Amino acid sequence: MSSSLLSRVAESIFWVGRYVERAEGTARILDVVVYQALEQSDAAGDSASQRLLAVMGLPYDDSQPNLWQVTEQLARDADSRSSIAGAINAARENTRAVRHVIPVELWERINATWSELPAQWSLSRRVGPASYLAFVKTQTAAITGLADTTMSRDQTWLFFTLGRCLERTDVVARQLASLSFEEISDSGLVMLLRSCGGYEPYLRLSQGVVDPGRVLDFLLRDRLFPRSAFASLTVAEECLNQISIGRDDEWEEARGLIGLARAELEYSAPASLARGLPTRLDRLQRTISQVSDAITRRYFAHDMPTEWHSGHAS
Amino acid sequence: MGDLFDGYRLAESGPLASAFEEVLDAKGAARTQYREVVSVVSQMSSDDVSARAGRLARAFLDQGVTFDLDGEERPFPLDVLPRVFTDREWSTIADGVAQRVRALEAFLADVYGRRRILHDEVIPHRVVTSSPGFLRAVHGFDPANGVRIHVAGIDVVRDEDGSFKVLEDNIRCPSGVSYVLANRQAMARVLPEVFWGQPIHMVADYPARLVQALRLAAPAGVADPTVVVLTPGVYNSAFYEHALLARLMGVHLVEGRDLVCHGTDVFLRTTDGEVPVHVIYRRVDDEYIDPLQFRPESLVGCPGLVNAARAGRVTVANAVGNGIADDKLVYSYVPDMIRYYLDEDPVLQNVDTFRLVEPDALETALRRRSELVFKKVDGSGGKGLVIGPFATPSELDEVCAQVRVDPRGWIAQRLVPLSTSPTWVDGRMVPRHVDLRPFAVNDGERIWVLPGGLTRVALQEGGLVVNSSQGGGSKDTWVVGGDHQSISAPLRRAPQVQVGPPMDAGPRVDAEQGQQ
Numbered sequence: 001m002s003s004s005l006l007s008r009v010a011e012s013i014f015w016v017g018r019y020v021e022r023a024e025g026t027a028r029i030l031d032v033v034v035y036q037a038l039e040q041s042d043a044a045g046d047s048a049s050q051r052l053l054a055v056m057g058l059p060y061d062d063s064q065p066n067l068w069q070v071t072e073q074l075a076r077d078a079d080s081r082s083s084i085a086g087a088i089n090a091a092r093e094n095t096r097a098v099r100h101v102i103p104v105e106l107w108e109r110i111n112a113t114w115s116e117l118p119a120q121w122s123l124s125r126r127v128g129p130a131s132y133l134a135f136v137k138t139q140t141a142a143i144t145g146l147a148d149t150t151m152s153r154d155q156t157w158l159f160f161t162l163g164r165c166l167e168r169t170d171v172v173a174r175q176l177a178s179l180s181f182e183e184i185s186d187s188g189l190v191m192l193l194r195s196c197g198g199y200e201p202y203l204r205l206s207q208g209v210v211d212p213g214r215v216l217d218f219l220l221r222d223r224l225f226p227r228s229a230f231a232s233l234t235v236a237e238e239c240l241n242q243i244s245i246g247r248d249d250e251w252e253e254a255r256g257l258i259g260l261a262r263a264e265l266e267y268s269a270p271a272s273l274a275r276g277l278p279t280r281l282d283r284l285q286r287t288i289s290q291v292s293d294a295i296t297r298r299y300f301a302h303d304m305p306t307e308w309h310s311g312h313a314s
Numbered sequence: 315m316g317d318l319f320d321g322y323r324l325a326e327s328g329p330l331a332s333a334f335e336e337v338l339d340a341k342g343a344a345r346t347q348y349r350e351v352v353s354v355v356s357q358m359s360s361d362d363v364s365a366r367a368g369r370l371a372r373a374f375l376d377q378g379v380t381f382d383l384d385g386e387e388r389p390f391p392l393d394v395l396p397r398v399f400t401d402r403e404w405s406t407i408a409d410g411v412a413q414r415v416r417a418l419e420a421f422l423a424d425v426y427g428r429r430r431i432l433h434d435e436v437i438p439h440r441v442v443t444s445s446p447g448f449l450r451a452v453h454g455f456d457p458a459n460g461v462r463i464h465v466a467g468i469d470v471v472r473d474e475d476g477s478f479k480v481l482e483d484n485i486r487c488p489s490g491v492s493y494v495l496a497n498r499q500a501m502a503r504v505l506p507e508v509f510w511g512q513p514i515h516m517v518a519d520y521p522a523r524l525v526q527a528l529r530l531a532a533p534a535g536v537a538d539p540t541v542v543v544l545t546p547g548v549y550n551s552a553f554y555e556h557a558l559l560a561r562l563m564g565v566h567l568v569e570g571r572d573l574v575c576h577g578t579d580v581f582l583r584t585t586d587g588e589v590p591v592h593v594i595y596r597r598v599d600d601e602y603i604d605p606l607q608f609r610p611e612s613l614v615g616c617p618g619l620v621n622a623a624r625a626g627r628v629t630v631a632n633a634v635g636n637g638i639a640d641d642k643l644v645y646s647y648v649p650d651m652i653r654y655y656l657d658e659d660p661v662l663q664n665v666d667t668f669r670l671v672e673p674d675a676l677e678t679a680l681r682r683r684s685e686l687v688f689k690k691v692d693g694s695g696g697k698g699l700v701i702g703p704f705a706t707p708s709e710l711d712e713v714c715a716q717v718r719v720d721p722r723g724w725i726a727q728r729l730v731p732l733s734t735s736p737t738w739v740d741g742r743m744v745p746r747h748v749d750l751r752p753f754a755v756n757d758g759e760r761i762w763v764l765p766g767g768l769t770r771v772a773l774q775e776g777g778l779v780v781n782s783s784q785g786g787g788s789k790d791t792w793v794v795g796g797d798h799q800s801i802s803a804p805l806r807r808a809p810q811v812q813v814g815p816p817m818d819a820g821p822r823v824d825a826e827q828g829q830q
Binding site for chain 1: 815
């Protein structure tokens with residue numbers, strides 16, 4: 001067996017990486033936003049539900065969805081690719097198709113997570129979503145941990161990691177884009193940092209000072225925090241460099257887009273980050289989609305199964 | 315009202331029968347601020363409540379919110395029913411606590427300075443000079459922003475008619491705030507439905523307030539101070555709290571051996587070499603903090619620290635020497651301090667206290683021994699406490715003999731039957747006595763009182779001692795209603811929300827197709 005991968009397999013692996021990361025990211029966001037809203041007051045609950053939907057790119061109407069319904073939608077809706085259950089479903093479907101190329105432990109972990117999910121949700125219906133979200137966070141950590149410790153750094157792992165890093169950048173960009181940095185409160189910043197899993201690393205860096213400019217710099221540009229946009233893009237770029245077999249236009253396009261986005265963050269003055277932030281974040285999110293497209297065209301291109309019609313022209 | 319509260323009976327006789335009941339009024343109906351909570355909880359089955367109680371315990375075990383009992387790690391018991399204060403009740407407590415802290419700050423500055431209050435004979439000289447907490451070594455200290463009490467924990471109880479009384483002041487190293495944070499988090503995760511729709515003041519910003527106050531206390535001229543938490547080490551019973559605060563403030567948690575003094579500067583030993591330290595939030599007691607000044611055998615302090623603080627090169631928070639105000643005989647003068655320094659009437663009264671150094675008071679107290687509580691002036695954690703009505707005659711004789719030998723070492727107080735609150739014990743709601751420790755943070759500009767505080771519960775039937783070492787538990791403590799957003803974090807109006815683009819989705823994998 002050579003080191004190259006079937007396109008179809010590579011594509012599935014790439015999406016397993018994205019979906020697992022999405023499930024984890026969504027669980028983190030929900031865990032923070034729901035409980036912060038709960039611990040604060042009812043009034044905060046409405047804006048929390050709006051924000052949750054906005055982060056996930058789901059429209060909301062003026063009927064002011066209640067926080068529980070939104071939580072259920074984002075945690076449990078199996079048909080939506082934006083929900084935890086949807087992402088786990090999709091990750092499992094994709095893994096199942098390619099289970100022969102990934103370690104059996106990894107497949108079993110993903111499969112077990114998927115099959116346990118409904119039971120975890122019914123438990124959560126009685127005692128609140130915390131146990132469900134904790135389950136998802138633990139399982140996704142186990143999945144990515146197994147990938148990191150049991151997979152060769154071959155193309156399988158590279159596509160998995162590439163998918164994870166792109167998704168991670170997207171999640172950070174979405175979270176930042178849903179907030180207005182000019183009028184954000186301290187507790188809003190804390191919530192943002194916590195839902196990116198970066199509250200404590202940030203505090204140690206800043207000695208406890210929560211400042212919008214520094215938070216923005218940390219989440220977009222920090223070199224050491226693995227969920228910052230810069231750190232994720234750097235890993236994605238490395239993966240792409242190693243995947244390259246024959247550098248052609250699509251590869252150059254994908255790598256160029258990632259490299260440009262990374263360089264733009266890397267060489268921006270921290271003070272200028274806040275200027276034109278919405279445009280910048282919008283561009284970042286678009287970049288992720290375009291990179292994903294270019295990778296799909298370059299590596300995953302395969303024809304749809306040809307459908308042979310029986311019968312004959314008369 | 316549901317079944318859970320049906321069998322709820324208060325004690326009908328004995329010295330505690332007059333205790334104020336916090337949740338239910340005389341007719342057995344829930345007080346206004348408790349209506350929502352009681353109606354949600356009473357709809358639950360007793361099995362469900364027990365299951366939730368089990369989950370609370372499990373959450374604390376997982377987080378390591380435990381205390382050591384005979385070598386076994388036990389979760390600090392957290393009750394399923396929160397304690398709820400209305401905004402109005404709370405503002406009395408908060409005003410009273412802040413007033414007390416202001417008066418105590420003035421007292422400490424005075425007693426380690428010009429001693430006006432002693433010259434004016436509001437407090438006798440000998441009360442101060444005979445106190446073990448009075449440290450001459452810190453005479454003339456001038457703290458950076460004038461603050462000596464960066465954090466205060468003032469213990470408040472509720473007497474028979476429901477009014478709040480101060481039981482004692484803790485302005486050395488008050489502990490327990492980590493339970494306030496952990497309780498709220500665990501409750502929201504295990505019993506989310508009781509929170510729903512309640513305007514509860516938030517407690518989570520305590521570490522941010524504390525680190526801000528500590529930074530403001532830095533020596534003059536230090537723009538970006540290095541703050542550390544000084545702990546005696548992992549074997550200290552409050553180590554969990556030290557670690558939690560350091561983590562949530564983003565600062566180093568240090569032990570004495572991590573610090574070094576060169577001249578009057580204090581440094582931290584790090585992988586980058588020695589780094590200057592400016593503010594030390596210490597959780598090590600005065601007598602152990604500097605072997606050059608106090609106990610020479612102490613291994614948990616930092617030699618030279620007191621000199622560095624005297625030179626104004628480092629801020630020790632809370633200040634060294636605050637123990638004078640925790641002396642329970644000095645406590646009895648706090649209302650006088652409030653009038654003397656602030657020219658105000660005390661918002662919160664003390665519990666009636668007998669100063670046993672006064673011969674008349676001594677005789678009266680000894681005569682009424684069987685109805686009073688005797689406490690050591692420097693006792694804490696319920697140590698050396700003798701509660702008259704519950705003590706055996708021989709215990710009472712023994713304490714009276716000790717008091718006669720050393721009247722300065724003791725005070726006597728009226729027995730306050732602490733208020734009761736329904737508490738889940740062995741599958742039933744039963745009345746248990748509670749107290750309250752509100753926490754105040756003084757940043758030099760204003761004194762902020764954490765809206766909530768720690769409610770401790772004496773889990774033994776008829777027990778009055780709430781310390782965890784003696785079978786105490788706690789309750790999540792809420793302040794509800796009012797314009798709480800101005801009191802807690804500056805949560806401004808909900809920001810405009812921008813809907814993001816829909817998420818990318820991969821191709822559908824029709825996994826059924828072509829299998830088997």
